[in-house]
Amino acid sequence: MTTSCRNCPLRRRALFDPIESDELDFMQRFKSGELSVDADTLLMMEGSNSPQLFTVLSGMGLRYKTLPNGRRQVVNFVFPGDFLGLQAGVMNEMKHSVEATTSMTLCVFNRSELWNLFKNHPGRAYDLVWLASLEEHFLGDALTAVGQRDALERISWSFHRIYIRMTELGLVTGQGCQLPYRQQDLADALGLSLVHTNKTLKKLRDMQVASWNEGRLTVSDLDRLAELAMVDDHHVETRPLI
Amino acid sequence: MTTSCRNCPLRRRALFDPIESDELDFMQRFKSGELSVDADTLLMMEGSNSPQLFTVLSGMGLRYKTLPNGRRQVVNFVFPGDFLGLQAGVMNEMKHSVEATTSMTLCVFNRSELWNLFKNHPGRAYDLVWLASLEEHFLGDALTAVGQRDALERISWSFHRIYIRMTELGLVTGQGCQLPYRQQDLADALGLSLVHTNKTLKKLRDMQVASWNEGRLTVSDLDRLAELAMVDDHHVETRPLI
DNA sequence: CGAACTATTGACACCCCTCAAGACCCGTGG
DNA sequence: CCACGGGTCTTGAGGGGTGTCAATAGTTCG
Numbered sequence: 001m002t003t004s005c006r007n008c009p010l011r012r013r014a015l016f017d018p019i020e021s022d023e024l025d026f027m028q029r030f031k032s033g034e035l036s037v038d039a040d041t042l043l044m045m046e047g048s049n050s051p052q053l054f055t056v057l058s059g060m061g062l063r064y065k066t067l068p069n070g071r072r073q074v075v076n077f078v079f080p081g082d083f084l085g086l087q088a089g090v091m092n093e094m095k096h097s098v099e100a101t102t103s104m105t106l107c108v109f110n111r112s113e114l115w116n117l118f119k120n121h122p123g124r125a126y127d128l129v130w131l132a133s134l135e136e137h138f139l140g141d142a143l144t145a146v147g148q149r150d151a152l153e154r155i156s157w158s159f160h161r162i163y164i165r166m167t168e169l170g171l172v173t174g175q176g177c178q179l180p181y182r183q184q185d186l187a188d189a190l191g192l193s194l195v196h197t198n199k200t201l202k203k204l205r206d207m208q209v210a211s212w213n214e215g216r217l218t219v220s221d222l223d224r225l226a227e228l229a230m231v232d233d234h235h236v237e238t239r240p241l242i
Numbered sequence: 243m244t245t246s247c248r249n250c251p252l253r254r255r256a257l258f259d260p261i262e263s264d265e266l267d268f269m270q271r272f273k274s275g276e277l278s279v280d281a282d283t284l285l286m287m288e289g290s291n292s293p294q295l296f297t298v299l300s301g302m303g304l305r306y307k308t309l310p311n312g313r314r315q316v317v318n319f320v321f322p323g324d325f326l327g328l329q330a331g332v333m334n335e336m337k338h339s340v341e342a343t344t345s346m347t348l349c350v351f352n353r354s355e356l357w358n359l360f361k362n363h364p365g366r367a368y369d370l371v372w373l374a375s376l377e378e379h380f381l382g383d384a385l386t387a388v389g390q391r392d393a394l395e396r397i398s399w400s401f402h403r404i405y406i407r408m409t410e411l412g413l414v415t416g417q418g419c420q421l422p423y424r425q426q427d428l429a430d431a432l433g434l435s436l437v438h439t440n441k442t443l444k445k446l447r448d449m450q451v452a453s454w455n456e457g458r459l460t461v462s463d464l465d466r467l468a469e470l471a472m473v474d475d476h477h478v479e480t481r482p483l484i
Numbered sequence: 485c486g487a488a489c490t491a492t493t494g495a496c497a498c499c500c501c502t503c504a505a506g507a508c509c510c511g512t513g514g
Numbered sequence: 515c516c517a518c519g520g521g522t523c524t525t526g527a528g529g530g531g532t533g534t535c536a537a538t539a540g541t542t543c544g
Contacts, residue, residue: 065386068472073386087379090372095379118368122360125367130332132374137329137337139381144307144315146389147433151500182522191389193501198524230310393532424490435533440492 035106043106044085044098051111053085059104060180064188065096074189076138077162077181080169083131089114102180146191149230151200154190156228159210163219176218277348285348286327286340293353295327301346302422306430307338316431318380319404319423322411325373331356344422388433391472393442396432398470401452405461418460 035054037043044050046065061078075096078084088094089111118125145157166177187197205211209228210219219225277296279285286292288307303320317338320326330336331353360367387399408419429439447453451470452461461467 065382067386067390068474071390073382073389075382075385086371087375090368090375091379096382115364115368118364122357122364122367125364125371126332126357126360128371129328129367129374132371132378133329133332136374136378136381137333139378139385140307140315140317140338143317143381143385143388144309146385147315147430148309148313184522188389194523195502195525196500199500202524232310426490436491437493437534438532441532444492 033108035108037100037104037106039100039102041100041104042097043100043104044088044094044096046094046097048088048094049092050085050088050094053083053089053109053111053114055107055109056080056082056084057105057107059100059102060178061098061100061102061104062181062185062189063096063098072188073191074185076135076142077189079165080171085111086128086132101185142189151190151192151196152203153228153230154192155186155197155200155204156209156225157231158186158190159204159212159217159219160222160225160229160231162217163222163225175220176216178215179212179217180215275350277350279342279346279348281342281344283342283346284339285342285346286330286336286338288336288339290330290336291334292327292330292336295325295331295351295353295356297349297351298322298324298326299347299349301342301344302420303340303342303344303346304423304427304431305338305340314430315433316427318377318384319431321407322413327353328370328374343427384431393432393434393438394445395470395472396434397428397439397442397446398451398467399473400428400432401446401454401459401461402464402467402471402473404459405464405467417462418458420457421454421459422457 034057043054043061056078058080060080063075063078065073065075067073078098084098084106085094087096117128141161145154149157162179163172163177166172171177183197183201184194186192187194190197192200201212207224209221209224210217212218276299279301285296285303298320300322302322305317305320307315307317309315320340326340326348327336329338359370383403387396391399404421405414405419408414413419425439425443426436428434429436432439434442443454449466451463451466452459454460
């Protein structure tokens with residue numbers, strides 16, 4: 001059975017502009033197959049040179065870098081629709097590892113087709129730059145959070161960001177969404193220790209703002225959460241505009 | 243007098259592959275002029291929509307984000323050869339501010355020509371993705387530094403990164419290079435307080451590893467610096483390879 | 485000469501890290 | 515069936531790294 005590629009970022013614009021038939025044809029050739037992996041599978045490894053690019057169709061994961069002393073920085077949480085491997089596609093080496101935290105299904109692309117995409121489908125190439133710029137923006141925000149906010153603010157910020165993101169993906173049901181990670185993962189993402197992360201989560205729970213239990217995030221007071229996170233707007237474009 | 247664009251990243255490949263004459267012609271049209279600004283000039287403002295893109299020809303600056311409570315995260319130091327405004331070019335809004343810390347000269351491009359670049363010059367478009375991916379990589383490294391390293395390691399890391407970068411640019415003379423920033427700028431880049439940054443700089447100086455006085459960074463023991471910074475290799479591609 | 489900015493240094497407080505122990509869950513094997 | 519081990523979550527105690535406050539000195543500039 002074939003899952004649809006509707007979440008693929010390279011097709012995002014298709015939601016607005018009718019895609020030309022020769023482009024559809026190209027996308028078929030660009031897509032080389034689908035991949036299903038179990039939880040805890042290492043998808044890409046720091047320093048390696050993956051010959052393939054992925055789009056996440058379902059499931060979740062995380063990107064991380066490791067230091068010589070064993071510490072780990074989680075760079076990003078991977079959600080459906082995310083594009084993996086652009087760095088390896090364009091430079092010749094992944095700069096972080098990618099791991100599945102649940103079972104995932106992925107859309108697989110040929111890296112070797114990337115150049116054809118630039119040559120014959122400038123619109124898709126433009127989408128790629130847009131995507132890379134969006135990543136850069138999010139990373140800058142994360143850096144600001146880790147560099148300038150205290151523990152309660154950081155966790156509030158991450159929950160707010162995740163909740164907004166999940167809402168855009170249509171994955172919020174009721175007041176919450178699935179968030180299948182360990183507290184250690186969040187700690188490594190925010191530059192906090194596991195213990196302090198745990199205690200801060202309890203505080204946020206006691207404040208009746210948000211709670212995260214058994215892999216499910218529940219937000220009961222989004223306004224308060226945004227206030228604690230010190231975010232004003234967080235409007236995100238979902239389409240290239242040129 | 244017209245300064246050469248040899249540092250422009252869009253021309254980087256020209257150092258290796260002979261650029262075609264029609265591309266040269268296009269670059270001429272793409273480039274709309276040059277700009278000279280004094281120190282402390284605000285080049286781009288967070289949230290604004292700049293109609294222009296810049297390449298730094300000379301001088302230095304910094305990119306930063308500000309929080310509602312007034313705190314500031316320096317996202318990156320801006321050196322000659324850097325490309326400014328890609329975010330605004332591709333999304334419709336800058337996600338950080340850019341400020342000059344010395345007088346600067348900039349190469350100015352028309353944002354409206356960006357689409358032509360994608361349509362008619364896939365090689366240059368590819369360079370743009372490469373550039374955006376490189377930025378993403380550096381930001382990820384910075385996030386790792388701020389999230390996982392202590393004060394001495396962070397400052398060592400930043401000095402090491404700056405020194406390598408300056409070496410690639412050919413701006414290292416003797417054992418050091420110009421680094422025209424305030425201690426407050428470095429503190430805001432690394433998520434440290436000004437006072438603690440100052441004390442840690444003194445420690446690094448006393449250890450005879452590196453010192454930073456009167457706008458000049460001097461590295462006397464690069465190996466020790468790399469060791470403190472916990473970086474193993476730091477090999478950087480200087481050219482797209484596809 | 486005074487105002488403003490930056491660098492420097494000491495004193496003190498506190499946020500957060502580390503260490504440690506216990507609870508709970510789950511898989512495995514005796 | 516229950517014992518055992520490993521993983522994760524939780525909580526307490528204590529210490530250290532880092533932030534904040536404060537004061538001094540040097541420089542530039544009007």
